[in-house]
Amino acid sequence: MPHIRLRFFGLGSRASGSHLETRFVPEGTTIQELLESVRSSADDHDFLARMNERQVSILLNGKLIRRAEGLQTILGQEDVVTFMVLVTGG
Amino acid sequence: MIRDIGSQRILNVDLSSGETWVEELPQEELLRFLGGRGVAARMLYERVPPGIDPLGPENILIFSPGTLTGTSAPSSGRSSVTCKGPATGLYLKVNAGGHLGAELKYAGFDYLVIRGVAEHPVYLWIKDGEVEIRDARHLWGLGTREADRLVKEELGDDEIQTGLIGPAGENKVLFSCIIFSQFSSASRGGVGAVMGSKNLKAIAARGSGALRVAEGEEFFDLAAQIRQELAQDPEMEFSYRWGTAGSIPGCVELGQLPSYNFSRVGIDGAEKLSGQYLEDEGYLTGRESCFSCSTACHRFVRTKVHRYGEVQDSGPELETVCSLGAECGIVDTEAVIKGNQLCNDYGLDTISAGHVISWAMECYEKGLISEKQADGLDLHFGNDVSMLELIRRIASREGLLGDLLANGTKQAAEEVGGDSWKWAIQAKGLEQSAIDTRMAKGYALAFAVNPRGPDHLMTEPIAESGPTEEARHLIGKITGDEKYADATLTEKRADIVRWHEDCYAATDGLGFCAFTSTASYAVNPDNMAQLLGHALGIQFSEEQLMLAGRRIVTLERCFNVREGARREDDVLPWRMMNEPVTEGPQKGLITDKEELDWMLDQYYEMHGWDPQTGIPTPKTLKDLGLLESCGDIVTD
Numbered sequence: 001m002p003h004i005r006l007r008f009f010g011l012g013s014r015a016s017g018s019h020l021e022t023r024f025v026p027e028g029t030t031i032q033e034l035l036e037s038v039r040s041s042a043d044d045h046d047f048l049a050r051m052n053e054r055q056v057s058i059l060l061n062g063k064l065i066r067r068a069e070g071l072q073t074i075l076g077q078e079d080v081v082t083f084m085v086l087v088t089g090g
Numbered sequence: 091m092i093r094d095i096g097s098q099r100i101l102n103v104d105l106s107s108g109e110t111w112v113e114e115l116p117q118e119e120l121l122r123f124l125g126g127r128g129v130a131a132r133m134l135y136e137r138v139p140p141g142i143d144p145l146g147p148e149n150i151l152i153f154s155p156g157t158l159t160g161t162s163a164p165s166s167g168r169s170s171v172t173c174k175g176p177a178t179g180l181y182l183k184v185n186a187g188g189h190l191g192a193e194l195k196y197a198g199f200d201y202l203v204i205r206g207v208a209e210h211p212v213y214l215w216i217k218d219g220e221v222e223i224r225d226a227r228h229l230w231g232l233g234t235r236e237a238d239r240l241v242k243e244e245l246g247d248d249e250i251q252t253g254l255i256g257p258a259g260e261n262k263v264l265f266s267c268i269i270f271s272q273f274s275s276a277s278r279g280g281v282g283a284v285m286g287s288k289n290l291k292a293i294a295a296r297g298s299g300a301l302r303v304a305e306g307e308e309f310f311d312l313a314a315q316i317r318q319e320l321a322q323d324p325e326m327e328f329s330y331r332w333g334t335a336g337s338i339p340g341c342v343e344l345g346q347l348p349s350y351n352f353s354r355v356g357i358d359g360a361e362k363l364s365g366q367y368l369e370d371e372g373y374l375t376g377r378e379s380c381f382s383c384s385t386a387c388h389r390f391v392r393t394k395v396h397r398y399g400e401v402q403d404s405g406p407e408l409e410t411v412c413s414l415g416a417e418c419g420i421v422d423t424e425a426v427i428k429g430n431q432l433c434n435d436y437g438l439d440t441i442s443a444g445h446v447i448s449w450a451m452e453c454y455e456k457g458l459i460s461e462k463q464a465d466g467l468d469l470h471f472g473n474d475v476s477m478l479e480l481i482r483r484i485a486s487r488e489g490l491l492g493d494l495l496a497n498g499t500k501q502a503a504e505e506v507g508g509d510s511w512k513w514a515i516q517a518k519g520l521e522q523s524a525i526d527t528r529m530a531k532g533y534a535l536a537f538a539v540n541p542r543g544p545d546h547l548m549t550e551p552i553a554e555s556g557p558t559e560e561a562r563h564l565i566g567k568i569t570g571d572e573k574y575a576d577a578t579l580t581e582k583r584a585d586i587v588r589w590h591e592d593c594y595a596a597t598d599g600l601g602f603c604a605f606t607s608t609a610s611y612a613v614n615p616d617n618m619a620q621l622l623g624h625a626l627g628i629q630f631s632e633e634q635l636m637l638a639g640r641r642i643v644t645l646e647r648c649f650n651v652r653e654g655a656r657r658e659d660d661v662l663p664w665r666m667m668n669e670p671v672t673e674g675p676q677k678g679l680i681t682d683k684e685e686l687d688w689m690l691d692q693y694y695e696m697h698g699w700d701p702q703t704g705i706p707t708p709k710t711l712k713d714l715g716l717l718e719s720c721g722d723i724v725t726d
Binding site for chain 2: 007051055056062064082084086
């Protein structure tokens with residue numbers, strides 16, 4: 001059962017920039033399944049729960065995943081998955 | 091006075107003679123160049139002869155709100171300021187929000203064109219179709235905050251909107267800016283120095299007029315629909331809550347936080363520079379919107395420790411916390427807030443200010459600037475006291491170092507010599523904004539071909555990395571395949587950059603905020619074209635809009651070609667092309683000369699520009715209807 005780390009940025013109640021969770025996930029869990037699990041357990045104030053899933057940016061070990069194939073990536077031991085909204089500067 | 095959107099008026103002011111006059115813009119020209127940035131580029135090309143001194147009387151300074159600025163079109167309150175730029179000697183367009191643009195429109199003018207040099211400091215008072223050149227000798231030398239207050243007091247109206255310079259512009263610092271409506275900044279390339287060179291301290295505008303759109307109901311309904319979409323956009327909500335500096339944690343996570351003069355891509359304690367930290371720790375006291383914007387991404391902050399005395403000011407934005415913070419090796423929140431306040435008050439572009447200071451710090455640590463040459467300042471990275479003192483000295487050109495840095499890193503590196511040019515993070519004479527072009531090929535190309543130098547405020551291809559499904563869909567639309575939503579690829583970057591150029595030019599022409607059109611996508615070429623069509627009471631298509639965008643981009647290119655710029659000027663800072671990323675998830679990435687050259691070949695071919703020189707071909711100019719006006723640049 002892989003042990004993974006989750007990081008959230010700018011997603012409502014998990015907002016303050018460095019929120020970190022760790023969890024064990026069943027063997028064979030994909031990023032898509034992880035995202036669904038995280039969203040279903042989020043509270044009503046959580047940005048991640050109510051925002052359109054398509055607008056969440058997801059990083060696996062610090063790199064943006066390509067959505068189509070990336071979501072089907074199977075999570076491995078000590079993977080770091082990051083959920084964030086990307087905005088830009090001014 | 092109620093004016094139709096399509097009846098645009100140009101207010102001309104000659105500060106040398108004191109004459110003022112008004113011209114009408116033919117609607118045909120409005121449709122060809124969209125207004126705002128586009129018409130300003132057209133006027134600059136026609137009215138500024140090649141080779142003139144950007145700080146001389148022949149240069150003109152054009153204020154041009156977008157064509158839809160002043161209407162209820164969402165986030166459309168932005169204005170361009172255009173001139174020949176003193177930092178580069180090339181085309182310069184800057185853009186700012188606030189409320190000045192809408193006020194100029196209500197006062198009866200769509201463009202303000204200023205030429206000449208006044209005998210002594212003056213300011214312009216524009217009210218309901220009238221303009222007055224007023225004495226500003228009592229305002230000269232004042233910071234922007236105090237000057238703004240005094241102008242309003244003098245004219246007896248707190249609702250006046252201003253655009254003004256601080257001491258940096260008066261002293262012709264090559265990265266001085268113009269502050270709009272107290273809290274917005276038209277920043278880059280030394281536009282404030284051009285205003286200062288004309289002895290023009292401020293513009294003050296007040297209008298009681300109105301604008302009439304031709305198809306009011308359709309216009310209103312579409313504007314409301316876009317506004318609703320923006321309100322539901324998580325990125326806009328994010329921007330409201332944490333501002334652009336809310337991107338800091340994401341930059342850290344991606345290993346994309348330029349630090350220590352771009353020699354590193356991260357810094358310990360970076361979270362203290364974030365918008366989230368500003369909110370969590372009680373620095374954030376309020377938010378502010380530009381005209382017609384429902385997002386309110388502007389910040390108001392107040393220091394809580396008062397280490398530097400009481401500081402209350404707007405911002406800081408993402409670029410500012412990077413340039414005055416991480417790039418200088420500083421993560422002290424109060425120091426960055428104080429630095430931002432000083433730049434706003436002195437009228438300095440925070441991006442270049444931070445980068446000339448971080449360049450000097452690297453020179454100091456490498457022994458190319460001695461303690462004596464630093465006028466006694468300790469310039470080690472992380473010294474926030476020296477960073478703040480240097481801002482003051484640069485604005486006033488005080489001392490050897492202050493005067494040296496006031497001319498930007500390009501000139502400073504030429505003076506200091508050695509290898510210091512290698513870590514001068516500039517191209518064409520403009521300091522690069524805080525985006526690491528080694529990691530994103532589209533950004534690299536966009537920065538290299540940017541007519542004003544390497545930054546994100548002429549073209550920003552955020553979508554190239556495919557951060558959201560909307561972004562990937564857009565990349566699929568541009569390139570034919572969503573697989574190109576990958577910033578590490580060089581393929582299709584020319585297509586992506588050109589689309590964003592066209593869209594950005596249209597965005598600036600109509601006055602929209604680029605966050606809404608090239609970041610969130612709720613404003614897009616289709617609905618921009620529809621809004622313009624409803625405003626004018628004509629059919630206007632997405633294709634016409636994007637073609638006009640390309641015409642603007644090509645015209646701007648022509649201006650630079652006429653000034654002597656060629657393909658070899660389309661480069662990136664040396665460090666960006668020669669030193670791979672040293673750490674983090676992006677370690678080893680580089681966009682080298684070979685890759686850039688390959689992308690440039692694709693880009694010139696796509697534009698119909700000569701691949702050897704970068705000059706638009708006669709056929710391209712003819713196809714865009716520019717041959718008559720810009721044919722002087724082609725030799726064929």
